[in-house]
Amino acid sequence: MAEIKRIAVLTSGGDAPGMNTCIRAVVRTALYNGCDVFGIRDGYEGLLRNDMALLEAREVGGIIQRGGTILGTARSDEFRTEAGQAKGMQILKSHNIDALVVIGGDGSMRGARALVKLGLPVVGVPATIDNDMWGTNMAIGVDTALNTISDAIDKLRDTASSHRRAFLIETMGRNCGYLAVMAGVIGGAEVVLIPEAPVTIEEVAAKVEDAYKRGKTHSIVIVSEGANVLTTELASALEQMDVGFSTRITILGHIQRGGRPTAFDRLLASRMGVTAVDALLAGQTDVMMGLRGREVEPVPLADVVSKQREANLDYYEMAKMLAF
Numbered sequence: 001m002a003e004i005k006r007i008a009v010l011t012s013g014g015d016a017p018g019m020n021t022c023i024r025a026v027v028r029t030a031l032y033n034g035c036d037v038f039g040i041r042d043g044y045e046g047l048l049r050n051d052m053a054l055l056e057a058r059e060v061g062g063i064i065q066r067g068g069t070i071l072g073t074a075r076s077d078e079f080r081t082e083a084g085q086a087k088g089m090q091i092l093k094s095h096n097i098d099a100l101v102v103i104g105g106d107g108s109m110r111g112a113r114a115l116v117k118l119g120l121p122v123v124g125v126p127a128t129i130d131n132d133m134w135g136t137n138m139a140i141g142v143d144t145a146l147n148t149i150s151d152a153i154d155k156l157r158d159t160a161s162s163h164r165r166a167f168l169i170e171t172m173g174r175n176c177g178y179l180a181v182m183a184g185v186i187g188g189a190e191v192v193l194i195p196e197a198p199v200t201i202e203e204v205a206a207k208v209e210d211a212y213k214r215g216k217t218h219s220i221v222i223v224s225e226g227a228n229v230l231t232t233e234l235a236s237a238l239e240q241m242d243v244g245f246s247t248r249i250t251i252l253g254h255i256q257r258g259g260r261p262t263a264f265d266r267l268l269a270s271r272m273g274v275t276a277v278d279a280l281l282a283g284q285t286d287v288m289m290g291l292r293g294r295e296v297e298p299v300p301l302a303d304v305v306s307k308q309r310e311a312n313l314d315y316y317e318m319a320k321m322l323a324f
């Protein structure tokens with residue numbers, strides 16, 4: 001394998017807090033090892049625009065604590081095509097890029113694989129707030145999003161208790177209920193609705209009414225955005241069914257993506273950034289760095305893009321049991 005002297009890095013898909021921390025770790029580890037580092041703007045879209053520049057150590061200074069991504073991120077339909085991927089590869093070659101670090105979600109890892117198949121050494125780093133990726137216990141950004149959600153739940157509970165209300169709180173996660181389930185446990189929700197465990201409106205109504213009859217001053221219902229019942233539909237049904245509490249909705253939305261990365265996310269992002277570059281320099285490719293137990297280890301990209309993460313139904317049951 002040819003020696004790696006020039007490494008590029010990009011962030012892709014939805015932004016996640018901690019991406020900047022990871023960019024910093026990639027750049028500084030590469031520089032420490034005597035490599036040049038190119039930052040590619042706006043993910044694969046920026047690659048196809050040939051939008052990249054050398055990054056120096058000082059350019060990634062002061063970003064360890066900043067949410068979002070200084071490189072920008074985007075979704076590119078052109079890069080999903082073979083012609084787009086070949087064009088991207090040719091642009092990377094024109095800059096003599098020897099290897100690439102891709103920081104993003106599972107779609108971004110599919111893009112990474114496309115470049116591996118064209119002969120480029122690539123290592124992925126998982127960053128997405130939904131935690132829907134196979135191969136890592138936690139992706140970068142998940143912990144920060146959970147902290148944001150739990151802070152919001154605490155605030156909403158204060159006002160819910162004062163008015164004896166039920167609050168329906170919608171969290172992100174189109175196909176994966178991870179954030180909702182964990183929010184249910186750490187936020188003390190009465191009911192959690194997730195895509196992996198469909199429920200009926202009647203079941204939810206019965207639980208909320210039961211909580212009212214048991215003398216609770218508030219009821220917190222967490223609804224994952226991909227749940228089988230829509231938040232608005234559930235709110236109007238609860239109002240009509242007269243479950244005791246009056247109902248209010250809060251859709252947390254993009255608030256969950258922003259903010260300073262937590263200590264956990266900064267540490268994870270730093271470890272993953274460093275080990276991603278170390279892996280490339282050691283000749284590894286076609287892998288993603290994954291948190292397995294307490295260790296950060298390479299897992300095959302082929303598995304990441306083909307395997308489904310299992311739902312955390314044990315925590316789902318825990319949230320239900322603790323809601324009594």
Ligand code: ATP
Binds near residue numbers: 081111129
């Ligand atoms: P998030 O989980 O936050 O949505 P993601 O990385 O899964 O992040 P996607 O929009 O699915 O976000 O993927 C990001 C980009 O990766 C896409 O816009 C596209 O350019 C590229 N990509 C996705 N799937 C493929 C694929 N099968 N082949 C090549 N490129 C792909």
